[in-house]
Amino acid sequence: MTEQKDPLCEEAKFDAFYHDHVRSLRNFIYYKFGNAEQSDDVVQESFIRLWKNCAKVTLDTAKGFLYKVAINLSTSLKRSEKVQLNYTEQTVKVEFDQESPEYVMLEKEFMDRLTDAISSLPDKQREVFLMNRVEKKTYKEIAELSGVSVKAIEKSMHKALLKLRDKIGDV
Structure with a gap:
């Protein structure tokens, strides 16, 4: 029994999948997290991760994988921004206390x-x-x-x- 190449790993199939889903994923992330530029970055990174894992992800599960990666990346970015803002506020507070x-x-x-x-x-x-x-x-x-x-x-x-x-x- 020979192992068949997943159609998602074929460049033409991946390209078609990309064009079918890039706009809806970008809009979904933008509407959910409210930042257009970060949405573009998250979408790009999500597709990169999908491509790197194309052998593990079937065409049937690719959309779910893509959205899950995008949501996780966006959540991480928001968490990072919040920590950074809190750190900045604490640093400023320490300087003023003196x-x-x-x-x-x-x-x-x-x-x-x-x-x-x-x-x-x-x-x-x-x-x-x-x-x-x-x-x-x-x-x-x-x-x-x-x-x-x-x-x-x-x-x-x-x-x-x-x-x-x-x-x-x-x-």
């Missing part, structure tokens, strides 16, 4: 306004702002991760900074 009570109060008020202003930014602008200011990524790195031009990242960052200035005011 100052006078008036300074600590003013800083806390400012941080509350800043956090509210950042969270009110549109998803793309917030993501660009946080990647640049928190993760210390360059515009070029952000553009590569997002799949857009450096100019588009510069424009998003400019808009984010203008909105933050309007929300917080000149300090």
